[in-house]
Amino acid sequence: MQIKKLALYGYNGQRRDIDFSLSKLNIITGGSKRGKTSIIEIIDYCLGSSECGIPEGPIKNTVEWFSILLQVDNQQIFIARKSPLKGKKTCSNAHFILGDHIEIPKSNIEISTTTNIDDVMDFLSSRFLVNDHITSVPLHQTRSEINISLKHAKFFIFQNQDEIANKKILFHRQQEPYIPQTIKDVIPYFLGASNNDEIIIKEQLRQLKRQLKKYNKQLFEIESLKGNGLNKGYELLAEAIANNIKIDELNEIHSDSELINILHKLSDWKPLISPVSSDNVEKINNLDKQRKLLQEEKRILSIQLNKSEEYNNTFNSYTNSNIEQHLRLSSINLFKDISESNIYQKNIILESLSKLDDEIKKSTFIKPNISKKISNLKTKKNEVSDKLKNINDLLYQYRIKNKQYSNNQKLSIAQATTVGKIQLYIESINWNTDTSKLDLKIKTLNNKIENLELDLESKNTQDILDSIINLIGYDMTKWAEYLKLEHSENPIKLDLKRLTVIAETPNGKIPLSQMGSGENWVGYHLVTYLALAKWFITQNRPIPKFVVFDQPSQVYFPSDLYTTGSLNEIIDDEDRNAVKHMFKWLHDIIETELKNSLQIIVMDHADIEEPWFQNSIIDKKWRNDIALIPLDWIDEK
Numbered sequence: 001m002q003i004k005k006l007a008l009y010g011y012n013g014q015r016r017d018i019d020f021s022l023s024k025l026n027i028i029t030g031g032s033k034r035g036k037t038s039i040i041e042i043i044d045y046c047l048g049s050s051e052c053g054i055p056e057g058p059i060k061n062t063v064e065w066f067s068i069l070l071q072v073d074n075q076q077i078f079i080a081r082k083s084p085l086k087g088k089k090t091c092s093n094a095h096f097i098l099g100d101h102i103e104i105p106k107s108n109i110e111i112s113t114t115t116n117i118d119d120v121m122d123f124l125s126s127r128f129l130v131n132d133h134i135t136s137v138p139l140h141q142t143r144s145e146i147n148i149s150l151k152h153a154k155f156f157i158f159q160n161q162d163e164i165a166n167k168k169i170l171f172h173r174q175q176e177p178y179i180p181q182t183i184k185d186v187i188p189y190f191l192g193a194s195n196n197d198e199i200i201i202k203e204q205l206r207q208l209k210r211q212l213k214k215y216n217k218q219l220f221e222i223e224s225l226k227g228n229g230l231n232k233g234y235e236l237l238a239e240a241i242a243n244n245i246k247i248d249e250l251n252e253i254h255s256d257s258e259l260i261n262i263l264h265k266l267s268d269w270k271p272l273i274s275p276v277s278s279d280n281v282e283k284i285n286n287l288d289k290q291r292k293l294l295q296e297e298k299r300i301l302s303i304q305l306n307k308s309e310e311y312n313n314t315f316n317s318y319t320n321s322n323i324e325q326h327l328r329l330s331s332i333n334l335f336k337d338i339s340e341s342n343i344y345q346k347n348i349i350l351e352s353l354s355k356l357d358d359e360i361k362k363s364t365f366i367k368p369n370i371s372k373k374i375s376n377l378k379t380k381k382n383e384v385s386d387k388l389k390n391i392n393d394l395l396y397q398y399r400i401k402n403k404q405y406s407n408n409q410k411l412s413i414a415q416a417t418t419v420g421k422i423q424l425y426i427e428s429i430n431w432n433t434d435t436s437k438l439d440l441k442i443k444t445l446n447n448k449i450e451n452l453e454l455d456l457e458s459k460n461t462q463d464i465l466d467s468i469i470n471l472i473g474y475d476m477t478k479w480a481e482y483l484k485l486e487h488s489e490n491p492i493k494l495d496l497k498r499l500t501v502i503a504e505t506p507n508g509k510i511p512l513s514q515m516g517s518g519e520n521w522v523g524y525h526l527v528t529y530l531a532l533a534k535w536f537i538t539q540n541r542p543i544p545k546f547v548v549f550d551q552p553s554q555v556y557f558p559s560d561l562y563t564t565g566s567l568n569e570i571i572d573d574e575d576r577n578a579v580k581h582m583f584k585w586l587h588d589i590i591e592t593e594l595k596n597s598l599q600i601i602v603m604d605h606a607d608i609e610e611p612w613f614q615n616s617i618i619d620k621k622w623r624n625d626i627a628l629i630p631l632d633w634i635d636e637k
Contacts, residue, residue, distance in 0.1 A: 001070055001071070001072045001545060001546070001548045002022050002023065002070070002071050002544070002545050002599040003018075003043065003069070003070060003546055003599065004019070004020060004022065004069045004070065004071045004076065005017060005018065005019050005020065005068065005069035005470070006018045006020070006039070006042060006043070006067070006068050006069075007067045007068075007069070007080075007104055008042075008059075008063045008065075008066060008628075008629075009063065009065035009066075009080070009105070009107060009108040009111060010064065010633050011062060011063075011064045011108070012061055012062070012628075012633060013108060013109060014107065014108045014628070014633065015106065015107055016628070016630060018541075018618065018619050018628075018631075019618060019619075020601065020618055021598045021599075021601065021618060022071055022599055023545075023590065023597060023598065023599055024590060024596075024599065024600075025586055025587045025590060025600045025602065025605075025616045026102055026599065026600065026602070026616065026618045027583075027602050027604065027613065027616045027617045027618065028144075028601075028602070028603045028604075028617070028618065029603075029604055029605065029606060029607045029617055029621050029622065030603075030605070030621055030622020030623055030626070031605065031623045033507055034622035034623070034626075034627040034628060035059060035622070035628025035629060036550065036551070036603035036604070036622065036628070037055075037160070037161055037550055037551070037603065038054050038055065038059055039550070039601070039603050039628075040158050040160055040548050040550055040603075041053040041054045041055075042054060042066050042068075043068060043158075044064055044154065044158065044573065045081055045159070046066055046067060046068045046079050046080075046081050047068075047079075047089075047121070047124075047150065047154065048117050048118070048120065048121035048150065048151055049151075050090065051089045051090050052084050052089060052090055052091070054085070055067075055444075058544040058633075058634050059628065059629055060083055060084075060254060060627045061634075062629055062633045062634060063083055063113050063629070064082065064083055064108045065080045065081065065082055065083065065108055066080065066081055066083065066102065067079060067080035067081070067095075067111075070408060071106055073577070074100065075099070075100060076098075076099055076100065076101060076102045077094070077097070077098055077102075077124070078097040078098075078102050078178065079093065079094065079095075079096060079123065079370045080094075080095040080096075080111050080121055081093070081094050081095075081117055081545060082094070082113070091213050092116040092117050092118065093113040093116065094113065094114070094115050094116055094117045094119075094120050095111045095112060095114050095115075095116075096114055096115050096119075096120050096123075100126050101602070109139065114302075118126070119156055120422060121149060121150055121151065122149075123505055124150050125148075125149040125150045131265040142576075144397070146248045148186055148189055150544075152182070153190065153542075153544060154172060155172050155173065155182075155183050155186070155187075155634040156171065156172070156187075156190065156529065156536075156543060157172075157529075157533075157543070157546060157547050157548060158172040158531055158542055158547075158548050159525055159529060159548065159549045159550060160172065160549070160550050161505065161550040161551040161554065162229075162523075163524050163525070164522055164525045164526075164549055164550060164551065164552055164554075164555055165177050165518050165521050165525075165552075165555050166380075166521065166525075167513045167515070167521045167553075168513055169499070169606065170500050170501060170512065170525065170528060171183050171499060174499060176480065177349065180499055181398065183496075183499060184496060184499065187496060188301050188461070188465055190536065190541055190542075190543055191468050191535065191539075191541070192464075192466075192468065192539050192541055193461055193464045193465035193468055194461055198456065198461055201389050201452055201455055201456045202456065204452055204509055205449060205452050205453065205456070208406065208445055208448055208449050208452070209447060209449060210447065211448065212445045212446070214443065215438055215441050215442050215445065216442065219435060219438045219439075227332065232425060233259050233260070233425060234259065234374060234423055236263065236418065236422050236425055237259065237262065237263065237266070239418050239421070240266050240269075240418050240419075240422065243411065243415045243418050244411065244415070245266060245269055245415050245418060245419070247521045248447065252424065256493075257311060260426075261428055263422055263425065264426060266419065266422050267419060267422045267426050268421045269415075269419055283575050284395060284447055285384045287391050287394055287395050288395070290391055291388065291391045291392070291395070294387055294388050294391065295388065297384050298381060298385065298388065301377060301380055301381045302381065302385060304377055305374065305378065305381060308373055308374050308377060309374060309510070312361050317333060324623070332561045354477065408544075411516070417502055422423065430466065465496075468535070469493055469494050470493065471535070472494060472531045472532065472534075472535050473491060473492060473493030473494065474531075475527075475531040475534060475535075475593075476492040476493060476494070476501070476524075476528060476531045477490075477492040477493075479527045479529050479530065479531065479585070479589075480492050480523065480524065482585065483523045483526075483527065483581065483582065484578075484581075485519075485523040485524060485527070486516060486517070486518050486520045487503035487505065487510055487515060488503075488556075490503045490504055491503070491504040492504075492507045492524075492527070494528065495509070495511065498511065500512045501524045501527075501528055503515070512524055517555075518554075518555030519555055519556075519575075521555075522552050522554075522555055522582075523582070525552075526549065526552060526582070526586070528596075529549075530547070530589060531547050532601075533545075533547055533594070533598050534593060534594055534598075537594060537595075537597045544600060545597060545598055545599060546599035546600070547599075547600055547601070548599065548601045548602075548603075549600070549601070549602045549603070549604075550602075550604075551603065551604055551605065552582065552601050552602065552604060553579050553582070553583075553604050553605060553606040554605070556575045556576075556578065556579050557605055557606070563585050572629075578607070579606055580608055580610070583602075583608060583613060584610075584612065586600055587613070587616060607621065
């Protein structure tokens with residue numbers, strides 16, 4: 001499987017094509033922010049990614065359908081997938097065409113939803129790429145098996161810009177949760193080290209060992225009940241006595257047969273009075289509700305009583321003041337000495353006395369009402385307090401009963417447990433017959449397990465995998481030395497446990513993360529992916545025959561300075577030669593090492609003025625107004 005064309009269908013009815021050359025180096029060169037990095041995301045989206053990784057912006061705003069045309073042997077496959085709606089991360093709507101020579105739709109008007117992307121990927125996985133295969137999970141581990149599909153092959157064909165120069169990760173999406181373990185699980189299949197026979201044997205072993213564990217547990221339970229002779233029986237009898245299990249015959253025991261006889265009777269023991277379920281909980285809840293209501297009523301009565309008493313005190317002060325003033329005016333006949341000429345003052349005094357008389361008379365009527373109200377409030381408050389006391393007493397009594405009930409329940413459970421132990425012990429008294437059957441089952445299972453483990457060992461899966469890694473390592477070492485990478489004078493190989501590249505040196509293994517400079521990190525990513533691709537191709541493994549690299553020259557170009565991609569923008573002569581050497585190697589290796597069977601797609605800033613490089617550029621150079629999305633699409637939008 002290789003990519004023949006990538007086509008974008010705009011909302012404006014136009015189509016943007018990028019044509020690729022099969023089994024050759026395909027270079028897309030251009031400046032930053034031109035859409036180069038989105039190429040991998042578009043291919044991945046058309047090949048069934050769960051989410052659309054294409055960045056928000058001009059591409060998503062203008063493109064309605066993303067599509068690729070694949071060449072698979074003598075057949076072609078056209079896959080178009082609709083762009084997600086605003087605010088959505090994905091869309092499953094797909095358009096699928098299979099044929100010998102496909103004329104792809106001219107515009108978005110000719111594209112409609114004919115299937116969904118999951119069905120497309122199932123078709124590709126089953127027909128062209130992967131036979132039905134389930135990953136092998138080690139016997140001592142419990143993680144789920146994986147049904148391998150095309151999506152797992154994508155770990156080994158893509159290298160994003162933030163992956164290709166990363167010293168801590170080697171494979172596509174390796175930094176995502178759970179992906180490292182998935183890569184470890186699927187790579188033996190893609191390398192050809194595992195097969196379905198091994199998986200079937202491992203599953204049989206897993207089932208047999210579970211059954212063996214179950215039988216061993218049963219045997220252990222019987223043996224633990226048997227104890228040392230009848231010592232276990234005496235222990236159970238003591239436990240029954242401690243838990244207050246009583247029978248009439250429980251006297252001094254003189255022989256083992258008497259013990260067995262008593263244990264038989266204890267195994268049938270039933271409590272004389274079964275614990276009755278208590279309804280105290282409901283009563284306690286009801287009393288709690290009543291108590292809360294009474295507490296609230298008492299609080300309100302206290303507030304009313306306090307306010308009434310405050311009012312009564314204020315009223316008493318006011319009345320006493322009036323009486324005192326009236327007595328003073330009445331006791332001295334000041335108005336008798338007032339002459340006729342001061343009759344006005346005399347009238348004022350008489351009027352004041354009259355008003356005081358009225359106020360005093362009113363007080364004599366109001367006073368009894370206030371006193372009565374206060375008395376009623378006190379009486380009612382006392383009644384509520386008495387009710388509260390009664391409820392608190394009841395609550396205390398019910399809680400005591402509940403505690404007793406709980407203790408009885410615990411005792412009942414302990415008694416039932418002891419009786420259950422005695423019943424199991426009695427059942428195991430005929431020891432020879434019971435354990436012989438289990439012993440036979442266990443022996444049979446052990447023989448089956450031993451034979452299957454020998455059969456599994458003969459598969460030599462790990463030995464095969466180690467051998468494959470060593471063979472791939474030969475190419476990795478040879479090409480690392482050609483690219484003059486650090487430590488390439490030593491054997492270079494994959495470390496599948498840590499998912500990295502290591503150099504086997506006299507001082508120990510050196511992983512990629514401990515190798516210096518971005519040049520080495522990029523170089524070892526390229527070497528690893530092409531060595532794997534060569535193995536996949538020569539061994540006819542079910543994996544696409546293309547790899548896609550994004551920005552392998554990024555470690556050489558100063559991102560804030562370059563504009564044209566010319567090597568002259570690289571200051572150091574050695575770095576300029578390294579970039580040229582790297583691209584020439586990518587160009588030549590397809591013919592010299594891969595027998596024109598691999599398609600290499602590179603998106604990069606570099607623009608090397610060499611005929612072999614210029615002939616590998618598959619589209620107009622994405623600079624100035626030229627980019628993945630035509631400028632007029634954006635203007636129209």
